[in-house]
Amino acid sequence: MSLNKNYILLFLILLSFNLLEAQTLKKDSLNVQTLNEVVVTGQYNPQSIQKSVHNVIVIKREQIDNQAANNLADLLNFNLNLNVVPNAQTGKSTISFFGLDAQYFNILVDNIPLVSDSGLGNNIDLTQINLDNVERIEIVEGAMGVEYGANAVSGVINIITKKTINNAWDIQAFVQEETVNDEYNWFDEGRHIQAFNIAHNINEKWMARIGFNRNAFGGFKNDKKGEDYYTNDGLRGYEWLPKTQITSNALLHYNTETFKILYKFDYFNEDLYYYDSSVRSNIDVASQTSNPSATDRIYTTNRFVNNLNLSGHTNSGVNYTANFSYQQQQRDLNTFNYYILTEEKTDNTDETYQSSKVAFSKGTINNLIKSDFYNIQLGYEARYIEGYDTQATGSETQEAKTQNQSNGALFASTELNLSDKFSVRPGLRYEYNSKFKSKLLGALSSRYLFNNGYELRANIGTSYRTPNFEELYYYFVDSNHDVQGNANLKPENGYTAFINLKKKSWINDISLTNAFKISYIDVNDKIDLAIVNESPLQYQYINIDGYKLWGLTSENRFQAQRWSFNLGATLQGISRILNNEENANDEFLYAFQLNTNVTYTIPKWHTAMSVLFKYNGKQQTYVSTGVDTNGDSLFTKSTTDGYGWMDASIKKSFLNNTFEATFGGRNLLNVINVNTSETASDGAHSTTSDALLLGYGRSFYLKLLYKLNI
Secondary structure, eight states, X not given: OOHHHHHHHHHHHHHHHXXXXXXXXXXXXXXXXXXXXXXXXXXXXXXXXXXXXXXXXXXXXXXXXXXXXXBHHHXXXXXXXXXXXXXXXXXXXXXXXXXXXGGGEEEEETTEEOBOSSSBSSSOOGGGOBOTTEEEEEEEESOOHHHHOTTOSSEEEEEEEOOOOXXXXXXXXXXXXXXXXXXXXXXXXXXXXXXXXXXXXXXXXXXXXXXXEEEEEOOBOTTSOBTTOOOSSSOOBOSBOOEEEEEEEEEEEEEOSSEEEEEEEEEEEEEEEEOOSOOXXXXXXXXXXXXXXXXXXXXXXXXXXXXXEEEEEOTTOOEEEEEEEEEEEEXXXXXXXXXXXXXXXXXXXXXXXXXXXXXXXXXXXXXXXXXXXXXXXXXXXXXXXXXXXXXXXXXXXXXXXOEEEEEEEEEEXXXXXXXXXXXXXXXXXXXXXXXXXXXXXXXXXXXXXXXXXXXXXXXXXXXXXXXXXXXXXXXXXXXXXXXXXXXXXXOEEEEEEEEEEEEEEEETTEEEEEEEEXXXXXXXXXXXXXXEETTTTEEEEEXXXXXXXXXXXXXXXXXXXXXXXXXXXXXXXXXXXXXXXXXXXXXXXXXEEEEEEEEEEEGGXXXXXXXXXXXXXXXXXXXXXXXXXXXXEEEEEEEEOOEEXXXXXXXXXXXXXXXXXXXXXXXXXXXXXXXXXXXXXXXXXXXXXXXEEOOOOOEEEEEEEEEXXX
16 A cells, blocks of 8 residues: 555544544534434334444435436445446446455345345345435445344445325426447437336325336447447447346335335346357358348346335334345346348247245334333344356256255344443344254444544444355366366355444534444355366365455545535455465455545525545455466466546426436546556566456436426
């Protein structure tokens, strides 16, 4: 890490501690607004964020609207300790959270994990999660195994949807046009979004809502020539694949003072188009003509979600919740021979190569005993997952081989209010898994409210990650390769510890929130592909690795009536331990992130202007590049250059907020490729360079929204 970055982090840490000393000079409406912010993730009941034993990061609807964010991938680029990882050729964008990939945290919708290609809650494509009816997003960092079970090692992201409206009718419709770099036209290039949502309060107890969203992404050619190009020089196709997404939903909500029931249905459809770069000339010698063709593919994803939520309280004060969900996701592949000039398709083949069916239920009960001193929560969770992934499992299972897995869990925790300021919550979870050994997970969380607005939180917790389809069942063996999964893998075990010190204060009409956080993550029995036989050379997934992370984070927020300003930085040290490799290096490698955003509002003009920026510093890791004469892996240090990401927007309302226009730019620093280089760990070999595709460059958008509240 460079000296300049050390100075930046030191400055922000000192800024945090200096501002933590600021005294409360005047408490105004900002104070009330901050204290009354309600969160639900990891809580017994909805409650003030100040009373939460967990440090909850909240992304409000206002920020979603200011960024004109249509899906999670549009939104999460600017959070510290979190990186959006796109894959242009699969069309997916996933999350790296504290250096761990998308398999190590859960994405929830109203506390229910969301189905993915081969699982539940984890490894989800962010571009497939629409934000039209989202009220806010809550992020909890650190292991949440007691509350949410497997695959919540690094944390959870809980998407809270809108469930009430303030008027008899709430109608919204919008169109959004967006360039993709400098590529745009009305139909084939750029990004084109249309949406319609209508909600109605039928009476005092019943509310209904339906919604529809279409998002057509025309792909990004960059140096390629698109689907109509027919020269066989490797330039046909797209750098980022085109896709069209349809999202529709319906909701019915019954609400009384003592009982609530909510049914929600979501349907998602995506068509992803792959155009092969290899072109066949198909020359007809007799007529001296050619009819060039290529083998193209269409990947179609269909997802159905049925969620039922019950909650309420009895006359004695007992609170209860019960969630039931049935979800299904299926990915189909249509392969065909496409004649480019005549647009004919022949030799069509169809197969379903990924499928997941999930039944899920979770229930809790608390306030069993009336006491101001303590509260006890008891809960259960049950899930059944059935599915297959022939792409991940390899050639042995090209005919769909269905696997299933069931989980059952009982969990309990108690929140002890030792005083008005000090509370402690220990918890345990016993989890049965049909494929793996039963697990006992634990957590201890505490919160202390000091004088003058200081808040101290500490959380220690455990969770685990179950092996995925590829790790369990992959099989690719021919004359040159022998790579196999391992059905005897055991889950990875994760442990985290987080300490967060926060200070809220007011100087005249300025609200200050300053936080300093220490984080630690330790994962053992980590799964990796390793050499299990030297001659012939054979690879297999085994539990051999470890992963450790420690981090320091400073976050500072300044807010007045018209403007808000955030400034934060984090320093992470990551060690990856390869326990059976002679040449492995387990030293800590460091990465630095800096983020800031500014929002300025002009109430008289009904206008808000926002700028968001995040700098991801140079990242390093050790990667295997082969084997030595003894059969041990050789490693090189891979370095990814630092880069910055910036978005900006201006939003204005017209005619008593009936119309709203948002104009902005994404990726204003024009990031497309980021250089990566590899250097042998002993320094004996020259450096090799490559490029990592991260974006499709600078783009601009215009969103026009119509709202009718009657």
